[in-house]
Amino acid sequence: MKPVPWLRKKAQTFMARKLQKLNKKKPEVPAIVERKGKTKHLIYTPYFKQIVRKNPKIIELFLEARKTKKDKMSRGNITITMLKKGSYNLLWRVDIGKKSFYVKEKLIQIWKEETGPTEFLTARKLKPILTPNSEIAKYHLGWKNQNANFLVTDFYELPSVSSHLTKIPKKLYNEFLEFKRAAKNELKIWDINEHNAFYDSKRGKIIVFDSMPPVQS
Ligand SMILES: Nc1ncnc2c1ncn2[C@@H]1O[C@H](COP(=O)(O)OP(=O)(O)O)[C@@H](O)[C@H]1O
Ligand SMILES: [Mg+2]
Secondary structure (H helix, E strand, C coil), X not given: CCCCHHHHHHHHHHHHXXXXXXXXXXXXXXXXXXXEXXXXXXXXXXXXXXHHHHCCCHHHHHHHHHHHCCCEEEECCEEEXXXXXXXXXXXXXXXXXXXXXXEEEECCCCCCCCCHXXXXXXXXXXXXXXXXXXXXXXXXXXXXXXXXXXXXXXXXXXXXXXXXXXXCCHHHXXXXXXXXXXXXXXXXXXXXXXXHEEEECCCCEEEXXXXXXXXXX
């Protein structure tokens, strides 16, 4: 049977429309958003922006906790706990419902250079050389201006690799050493070490954090 021309045409346009729809790219969600000015540098994930949007009181409450240096402050489903009042850095745990974040402030009076956004960007550089059971901590925000220098990551309730050296399976530890070597040789990132890594025994993973930018040669 000969195909009816108008029906064929109709089918063609239908298919064309369908293909067009399929090809229409979904707006891509950027992995990070970066804003850089003369004196400020901001990096954040769209996920963290959403967290702040959904919890509009969080910034205000955090700034209050920072100002008063209280050990613990709670309001609604938010709890801010001061972990360390150091002379060069301040550390907090911020709980929002079931989600926990780690906040590090490097004091601007001591550290003139930016560290928050730099640490965030360095962590991203490490991704291509990760070994199967090594991970990078989940970074959410890096912020630096004339008054502050912040970093926000996921909070990990885990021991450091350095404190569990004898308990870590040899294979996993060797993988970590391999990762450390690759970071040094391929990326000139020198300071991945056992103090700046967590051991997750349940998942059999090592999670790296606090790495400094590549050393210029
Ligand atoms: N994401 C995190 N969750 C929980 N504790 C953390 C996290 N990151 C760091 N810590 C704890 O805080 C300590 C200092 O953190 P770190 O980021 O290495 O600061 P510094 O830049 O001063 O070395 C770490 O040794 C670790 O015990
Ligand atoms: Mg450290």
